[in-house]
Amino acid sequence: MASDGQVHKVIRLVATSEASWEEAARVGVAEAAKSITDLRTARVIESDLMAGPSGVIRYRVKLEVSFQLDRSRRRAGSSETVLVRRYLIIANQTLPSPALHELISVRAAAGPSEFHVLVPEPPRPVLIGDPATGLVTLPAEEIEQQRLLGLAEAEERLDDFRRAFADLGGAVSGEVGLGDPLTAARRVLERSSFDEIIVSTLPAGVSRWLKLDLPNRLQRSFDLPVVSVVSTDG
Amino acid sequence: MDSVYNVVELIGSSSDSWEQAAANAVAEASKTLRDLRVAEVVEQDLVVEGGQVVLFRTKLRLSFKHESVE
Numbered sequence: 001m002a003s004d005g006q007v008h009k010v011i012r013l014v015a016t017s018e019a020s021w022e023e024a025a026r027v028g029v030a031e032a033a034k035s036i037t038d039l040r041t042a043r044v045i046e047s048d049l050m051a052g053p054s055g056v057i058r059y060r061v062k063l064e065v066s067f068q069l070d071r072s073r074r075r076a077g078s079s080e081t082v083l084v085r086r087y088l089i090i091a092n093q094t095l096p097s098p099a100l101h102e103l104i105s106v107r108a109a110a111g112p113s114e115f116h117v118l119v120p121e122p123p124r125p126v127l128i129g130d131p132a133t134g135l136v137t138l139p140a141e142e143i144e145q146q147r148l149l150g151l152a153e154a155e156e157r158l159d160d161f162r163r164a165f166a167d168l169g170g171a172v173s174g175e176v177g178l179g180d181p182l183t184a185a186r187r188v189l190e191r192s193s194f195d196e197i198i199v200s201t202l203p204a205g206v207s208r209w210l211k212l213d214l215p216n217r218l219q220r221s222f223d224l225p226v227v228s229v230v231s232t233d234g
Numbered sequence: 235m236d237s238v239y240n241v242v243e244l245i246g247s248s249s250d251s252w253e254q255a256a257a258n259a260v261a262e263a264s265k266t267l268r269d270l271r272v273a274e275v276v277e278q279d280l281v282v283e284g285g286q287v288v289l290f291r292t293k294l295r296l297s298f299k300h301e302s303v304e
Contacts, residue, residue, distance in 0.1 A: 025287060029282055
């Protein structure tokens with residue numbers, strides 16, 4: 001139960017295991033804990049099982065997880081409550097840029113902070129149809145291959161970023177979000193709260209996100225301060 | 235023959251499993267209640283600390299025959 005004056009947010013998740021419902025719950029909680037720092041309890045909404053063709057049973061559990069939305073969190077290994085500022089960083093190609101890293105270092109030095117990096121899924125390849133027939137010539141497998149390649153590159157940039165800020169330890173997390181940047185950001189903000197959004201882009205004219213007016217749209221959609229960082233390149 | 239049943243709700247907990255949590259609750263209840271037959275699982279949840287599951291909890295509804303004192 002939420003005590004007075006505290007806001008709790010609730011999400012649902014489904015996890016499976018070949019061992020037991022308990023194991024499935026452990027897996028689900030561990031996964032949720034990657035992006036939710038203040039997880040306290042989870043309630044079982046439903047437990048069922050799935051039988052595979054080879055007779056293998058997977059235990060499936062649907063959990064409702066509730067967590068606090070206020071930003072004072074207990075730090076690991078300490079009982080004192082400190083106010084931690086949380087930053088959502090949206091970046092892709094410019095994730096390695098010194099300007100962005102500088103901005104993060106300044107914030108990390110200012111006080112207890114947590115950074116969550118969202119690398120939105122790279123855009124799908126543009127399909128060019130044959131002008132005579134109107135048929136698209138790029139085979140489906142190639143489109144899928146390009147998409148997977150884009151995702152792999154995004155994961156790699158994220159890994160490099162985590163390594164660059166290894167000294168911040170658990171204060172840095174990240175994910176590759178599916179969908180356009182605004183949709184991906186909405187998914188993150190549905191399960192977690194932030195104090196500021198940092199958007200890192202290429203210069204105006206080159207940047208697709210600036211063309212889409214992403215910083216302003218984020219501000220309007222989520223009512224959070226949005227800071228833009230422009231870099232020429234990673 | 236007409237019968238009357240009492241119903242109680244109990245919450246058991248265990249660091250291992252929901253089964254063990256239920257068993258703990260039944261073991262505790264049987265110390266004071268006679269003729270326990272069926273326990274219905276009302277709710278299962280878990281407690282998380284530091285991103286790890288530390289406790290499984292099972293809430294049971296236990297019914298037992300009402301014995302009138304005459």
